[in-house]
Amino acid sequence: MEIKTFLKKNLIIICTIIFIFIICGIPIISRICQDNNLYKTLIVDVENKNWTNAKEKLDTLKLHGILDCTKYEKTIYYNYYLTQGDMHSKKNQLHEALKKYKYALTFDVNDKKLEEKIKKLEKECKRLDEIEYKKAEQERIKAEQERKREEQQEKLKKQHELKDLSNMVNNAFINIELFNAGDSSGTGFNFYTYRNAWNDLNYQEQKDVFNSCVRYVELKENVSYYIANKYTRIISVESKLPMASSYDFTN
Numbered sequence: 001m002e003i004k005t006f007l008k009k010n011l012i013i014i015c016t017i018i019f020i021f022i023i024c025g026i027p028i029i030s031r032i033c034q035d036n037n038l039y040k041t042l043i044v045d046v047e048n049k050n051w052t053n054a055k056e057k058l059d060t061l062k063l064h065g066i067l068d069c070t071k072y073e074k075t076i077y078y079n080y081y082l083t084q085g086d087m088h089s090k091k092n093q094l095h096e097a098l099k100k101y102k103y104a105l106t107f108d109v110n111d112k113k114l115e116e117k118i119k120k121l122e123k124e125c126k127r128l129d130e131i132e133y134k135k136a137e138q139e140r141i142k143a144e145q146e147r148k149r150e151e152q153q154e155k156l157k158k159q160h161e162l163k164d165l166s167n168m169v170n171n172a173f174i175n176i177e178l179f180n181a182g183d184s185s186g187t188g189f190n191f192y193t194y195r196n197a198w199n200d201l202n203y204q205e206q207k208d209v210f211n212s213c214v215r216y217v218e219l220k221e222n223v224s225y226y227i228a229n230k231y232t233r234i235i236s237v238e239s240k241l242p243m244a245s246s247y248d249f250t251n
Helices: 002-010 011-047 051-063 067-088 095-104 112-172 195-199 204-223 225-230
Strands: 175-178 191-192 232-236 242-244
Touching: 002 067, 002 191, 011 051, 011 067, 051 067, 067 095, 095 112, 112 191, 112 204, 175 204, 191 204, 195 232, 195 242, 204 225, 204 232
Parallel strands: 191 232
Antiparallel strands: 175 191, 232 242
16 A cells, blocks of 8 residues: 555656656667667678778777777777788888788788788888979979079060150150159159240150150169159150159040
């Protein structure tokens, strides 16, 4: 009677406990069954020397805390990395093959044949590295020579351009003053000509002449286009006042 009374009074609590046990227990039991099946297929993979599948299952079982599977650990990892090394070696991926062989050796340090294979592969990798280094160095030297050749061509091109511009500005202007543009004096690069001569040019002709002066300053003073354009001015010989600057040709 006391038991029946107790069950009636605590029925809700008992049902809750049973429900929680079922909810929590089913996944645990399911995981245990899955791990048992995985362990069985792991053994089959080892027997069939299917090392890739065996390694994946071993990693999963270790993650789930199934420590009994670790007795196959050395055998699986050794053979897995060994076969991986052979695969990369056949594809002529020697550096990757060497890495895999070294991993394999850590699981069987007494494998003398593998040690010898690693030594030979190290020599071959070193030889290939030296060839690649020489090839890369030759390409670097070639690229450097090409860069210097292009720089020399650009330098000669600028020299010819400056020579032509020098003839133009010397013939077109009475005087030229090239100061340090942008300094506190704000003097800039001044090209002197007669007002009438300047006014006889149309807008496009004035713009072309002004742009030629800017380019001349760029090359002659080795300054940026921004500095040359900002501080170049066409000056009247008579009044010494500016007749044109970059602001007149902004459109």
